[in-house]
Amino acid sequence: MVRRLVLVLGDQLSPDVAALRRADKAQDIVVMAEVRDxxxxxxxxxxxxxxxxxAMRHFAEGLRRDGWQVAYTRYDDADxxxxxxGELMRRAGETGAQAVIATEPGEWRLIAALQDCPLDMTILPDDxxxxxxxxxxxxxxxxxDLRMEWFYREMRRRTGYLMEGGAPAGGKWNFDASNRKPAxxxxxxxxxxxxxxxxxTEEVLALVEAHFSDxxxxxxxxxxxxxxxxxxxxxSHFVRHQLADFxxxxxxxxxDEPYLNHARISAYMNIGLLSPREVCDAVQAAWEAGEVPVNSAEGFIRQVIGWREFVRGVYFLEGPDYPRRNALNHQRGLPPLFWGAETRMNxxxxxxxxxxxxAYAHHIQRLMVTGNFALLAGVNPAxxxxxxxxxxxxAFEWVEAPNTVGMSQFADGGVVGSKPYVSSANYIDRMSDYCGGCAYxxxxxxxxxxxxxxFLYWAFLDRHRDRFEANHRMGLVYGTWDRMEPARRDAILSDATRFLDALSAGKPV
Structure with missing residues (x-):
């Protein structure tokens, strides 16, 4: 048999990933590499x-213990x-292998790089x-329209999660009314x-300190x-101790309470240490055992088989240009406060x-604080x-781009969401304790x-009236704006202009 190279990327750390299933442990060589690109x-x-x-280094050691030959390149290796x-070409030169088995990457950028590699490349679907x-x-x-809710219901039927016969458990497809309470x-x-x-891991931490301290x-x-x-x-810890109140x-x-009852396992799923099926199976089992209420089980499973699967589908359906879309033509540069510069906004x-x-914030912190602000301020979505x-x-592009470009910034023009996720301070005040200690x-x-x-909320709506006025979910909001006294509207727009000018000038806001 001709020896082949088997590519395993840093977000494909699953023992049953497609490329490993297709490979021959006795002949083929697994290639893993920590690379600059x-x-x-x-x-x-x-x-x-x-x-x-x-995680890559631990996974490589596990493969070796299981009998695989692994060619592993560390970030600071001289060659x-x-x-x-480049690493595939180098390993091909060392071993004489000319064929590569790979599992499809989760980013168009890397898919294109593999397709351009001058080796006999077999790219398998990531199943x-x-x-x-x-x-x-x-x-x-x-x-x-592609709406997550309808996709989610189809996924519930397909997987059988939280179903009782052909009906959703508890008689409802979602329990948002029970799952959006202030903490x-x-x-x-x-x-x-x-x-x-x-x-x-300590060895890796030392490497990261040496090369990425800036x-x-x-x-x-x-x-x-x-x-x-x-x-x-x-x-297991999440299911036992946090899921019931999730x-x-x-x-x-x-x-000062960043996690609440969030699991902090999305990164483990996204690099392959956990599969979405085993995660949902654990939640389903806890619900069936009566250990967690249906509203908490549903809220969590929705995130996995609803949003996570939906945004991946959108990313690949929409194509390589998706992350660069800018339907609202927002051009303001990203404010320094996103990199830790001073701000009075608590x-x-x-x-x-x-x-x-x-390196963590949960979905509402991302959507309704940083994302909401960037959208209202007209920051370039790229x-x-x-x-x-x-x-x-x-964050890997297949999951991050639709959530940011689509759901958060409405830069895809409505592929992911039917309306922009914008709000005034009222939402943040209701759902957090941030406002009590704020200068504003x-x-x-x-x-x-x-x-x-x-004032940014109303200025955004006024600026994009032609696009959103006919949206059936936003008509009442425009009615409220129109009923304001002209002098009040002018004051709001003037406040927004002064604030955005200061933001663009790099002044603390």
Whole structure:
């Protein structure tokens, strides 16, 4: 048999990934590499780089124990080619192998790089997902609108999760009414499971400190799972200690309480240490055993088989240009406050500070604080996209781009969402305790001390009236704007102009 190279990427750390299933352990050589191109195409958070490199090294050792021959390149190896195709070419030269088996990458950029590699390349579908790409394309064909809710219901029927016969458990497809409550403090709040770095991980941390110390984000303390066994422990811990209370507070935000009842396992799924099926199976089992209420089980499973599968389908359906779309023609540069510069807006300072420290923020912090602000301020969505891709430990383009370019910034013109996710300060005040310690007043709409979210909200709607006025979900809002006294509208727009001018000038806001 002719020896082949078997490519395993840093987000494909699953023992049953397609390329490994197709390979011959007795003959083929697994190629894994920590390369400059993947570590620097955006300025990744140091914790993200450390997680991927440490998990790769542990995974490679597991493959060797299982009898595989692994050609592994470390970031600081002198002969590192610096790119995935370069490493494949180098290993081909060393071994004489001319054929490569790969599992399809999750980014168009890397798919193109593999397709351009001058080796005999076989790229297999990534079947670790619950909805194959072809199935999503079939579901989307002929639909005027792609709405996650309808996709989610189809996925519930397909998988059988939280179904009772042909009906949804509890008689409803979603329990949003029960799952969007403000948070209250609990002195006994459980937290996601944390792990002390072992010798392998400590070696990676030293490497990251040496090469990426200028990147935004704090590397230490580092407490992420880096093996499949640890990731499974983190899942079990979440199901046992946090899942029951996950639903009601999943949208809530509290100062100095970054996790609440969130699992912090998305990164483990996104690099392959956990599969979406085993995660949902664990949640389903806990619900069937009566250990968690249906609203919490549904709220969590929706995130996995609904949003996660949906955005992957959208990313591949829409094509390589998707991350560069800018339907609203927003051109403002990303404000320095996103990189930790001074701001008097407490909600932004808290979320950006948490992101710097943890490489983590939950979905509402991303959508309704940083994302909401960027959209209202008219920031170029390509810059917003690159920021999210850089700073979060679970950010890979297939999942990040539709959530940012589509759901958060409405830059895809409505592919992901039927309306922009914008709000005034009222939403943040209701769902968090950020506003109590802020220099601005959430209840002041304009003038001295008014929260910028308030006047930016109305200025955004006024600026994009031609696009959104006919939207059936926004007509009432425009009616409210029209009923305001002209002098009040003028004051709001003047406040917004002064604020945005200061933002563009780099002044603290």
């Amino acid at each position: 993947e570590a620097t195409y955006v300025p990744h958070h140091p914790k993200k780089i450390a997680l991927v490199f440490a 590192n080619a610096g790119s995935i195709p 670790r997902f619950l909805c194959p790409r072809a199935d999503f394309e079939g579901w989307a064909k002929g639909r005027k 209250s403090r609990d002195l006994l709040q459980a937290h996601p499971m944390a792990f002390a770095p072992d010798a392998v 990147n935004f984000g704090r590397l230490r303390p580092f407490d992420y799972a880096v093996t499949r066994g640890q990731a499974r422990q983190a899942l 639903g009601p507070g999943q949208d809530a935000m509290l100062e 909600c932004l300072a808290r979320v950006v500070g948490q992101t710097r420290d943890l 810059e917003v996209h690159e920021w999210y891709l850089a700073v979060y430990v679970d 007043s959430a209840t002041t709409k304009s003038g001295e001390g008014a929260c910028p979210f308030n």
